[in-house]
Amino acid sequence: MFAPLALGLRAGFAVAFSIAAVGAVFGAIVIAAAHFHPQFLLAGTLRIEGC
Numbered sequence: 001m002f003a004p005l006a007l008g009l010r011a012g013f014a015v016a017f018s019i020a021a022v023g024a025v026f027g028a029i030v031i032a033a034a035h036f037h038p039q040f041l042l043a044g045t046l047r048i049e050g051c
Helices: 002-010 015-032 039-049
Strands: none
Touching (some): 002 015
16 A cells, blocks of 8 residues: 555645545455455444444
8 A cells, every 4th residue: 555655646646635545446445355345434434423
């Protein structure tokens, strides 16, 4: 994950957008590889909202 982040920063993208893009891409890869279910992504938001 460090290499794509470094490449994004060297290309001139903003830090926040680079981190978000790398996280989204690797998150999609993990979901596609079936290492965890997409329902786990909602766990944090439901806990914050108190549901």
